[in-house]
Amino acid sequence: MLLQLRNSALCLVAAMVVATSAVAIGSTASAAAPKSGAPEAAIAGTKDPAPPPHIDPWIPSLCATAEFTSAYSDPPRDLVAIGTITRCQQYIPDSKFAVAVYRPGQVPVVYTSQLQRYQADQLTLRLDFFVGNEPVSDGVGVCALSTRHHRVGCARLSHGPDGAIVLEPIPVDHPLVQIAVTVIYDGTQDLPDPGCAHCV
Incomplete structure (x- = not known):
């Protein structure tokens, strides 16, 4: 009788040990498994997917026209071209344009922060465009663009015999300006007001 009780107690202890081990193993497995709501990339240890490309902010007005009529040297800002x-x-709501400088041997660049909006209540806008440094002897081109590939008015700036700035209208397919601009997205949506001489 005593021996049977002793054997029963030993069996009970063994059963408790096995149950405790099973619970511990189950708890460890649960801790190692990812949460059901965890992203797949986090589970695999991969990088987050790249953000979608930005929307092109340059909305064109394809039938726009432009002309440059004069230029002057402004010592604090060097050279300014005037036009419309x-x-x-x-x-076209939120449509925009840009002005680019074409220097021999260089690719013209337009930053998205330099795009300017057309105005709903004004058909024609004045252009006071800051060109930059004084033109080189070969001349510098300046064009208004309705898109990165579509020039709507161009001029050539150079020095006259007396050293004065000379502005000469040129065709939009002139060799000096017959190159597509490079548009650089600089992360800003703030657009300058038209007619600002130094903000384009």
């Missing part, structure tokens, strides 16, 4: 740009008769 006229949008399409039908206003």
